Amino acid sequence: MYELTDISRSHDGREVLGIPRLSLGSEGVTAILGHNGSGKSTLLSLIARQDRPDAGRITLDGAALDAVGQKALARRVAYLPQRLPPVAGLTVRELVRLGRFPWRGALGRWRAEDHAAVDHALTETGSTDRADRLADETSGGERQRAWIAMLLAQDAPILLLDEPTAALDLAHAYEVMGLLSRLARDRGRRVIVILHDINLAARFADRIVALSAGRVAYDGAPDGLLDPQVLGRLYDVDMELLPRAGKPPFAVVA
Numbered sequence: 001m002y003e004l005t006d007i008s009r010s011h012d013g014r015e016v017l018g019i020p021r022l023s024l025g026s027e028g029v030t031a032i033l034g035h036n037g038s039g040k041s042t043l044l045s046l047i048a049r050q051d052r053p054d055a056g057r058i059t060l061d062g063a064a065l066d067a068v069g070q071k072a073l074a075r076r077v078a079y080l081p082q083r084l085p086p087v088a089g090l091t092v093r094e095l096v097r098l099g100r101f102p103w104r105g106a107l108g109r110w111r112a113e114d115h116a117a118v119d120h121a122l123t124e125t126g127s128t129d130r131a132d133r134l135a136d137e138t139s140g141g142e143r144q145r146a147w148i149a150m151l152l153a154q155d156a157p158i159l160l161l162d163e164p165t166a167a168l169d170l171a172h173a174y175e176v177m178g179l180l181s182r183l184a185r186d187r188g189r190r191v192i193v194i195l196h197d198i199n200l201a202a203r204f205a206d207r208i209v210a211l212s213a214g215r216v217a218y219d220g221a222p223d224g225l226l227d228p229q230v231l232g233r234l235y236d237v238d239m240e241l242l243p244r245a246g247k248p249p250f251a252v253v254a
């Protein structure tokens with residue numbers, strides 16, 4: 001579990017993230033929401049240790065995040081950034097195999113469990129049929145699922161994903177979120193995921209942390225966020241809720 005204390009991160013003399021205190025990772029799925037530029041990716045890249053705060057302290061399970069070795073961190077935290085690098089020349093399977101890097105033995109030998117983890121990740125993301133195609137030649141959404149498969153193959157207890165559903169059609173966005181929430185529920189994974197879709201977050205998250213101008217503006221259960229006033233303040237737009245029998249109401253712009 002992460003503990004953040006007195007975190008500050010600035011760019012060009014402007015503080016883009018200021019968090020006095022925040023614990024993350026004790027719930028199954030935590031969704032991070034907020035308007036564009038509110039600091040979501042900055043927060044995620046800090047806890048993924050892709051970036052460092054200018055001030056403050058981040059611990060992971062009680063140890064300073066800075067002090068965790070690179071391989072040990074990769075075994076505990078799998079991170080999917082918003083902007084993914086090009087994958088020229090790699091097949092989908094080769095891309096997914098990269099996720100096994102922190103687990104491979106001395107001399108980088110492939111063990112049966114590495115192959116099994118890759119096959120399992122391909123199956124879980126519905127990517128098996130495309131495994132031998134060049135990742136570059138698959139559609140944006142198919143490639144996104146291959147990246148998610150790579151993340152699953154890494155087999156880390158904490159998954160950090162920055163807008164993983166952005167390139168996905170509705171059905172696959174729900175499928176991927178369903179998969180992440182099953183990993184949390186059935187396999188004890190802790191998922192921290194940036195989303196823009198309030199309704200997707202309300203459906204799958206156990207906790208929502210919403211940022212506004214670099215500050216935590218809401219932190220709690222999805223129910224509490226599904227309030228036109230709270231949403232209106234957060235996104236600076238009039239919102240209304242459409243009730244649905246037996247399901248969370250649907251938030252729409254009024």
Ligand SMILES: Nc1ncnc2c1ncn2[C@@H]1O[C@H](COP(=O)(O)OP(=O)(O)OP(=O)(O)O)[C@@H](O)[C@H]1O
Nearest residue numbers: 011012016034035036037038039040041042043082
């Ligand atoms: N490397 C950088 N250099 C300068 N400014 C940056 C840099 N990275 C982020 N910022 C600024 O910090 C602020 C927060 O950015 P961040 O990417 O964390 O927002 P976000 O909530 O993830 O936005 P979005 O929803 O658009 O992805 C923005 O104003 C952004 O312009």
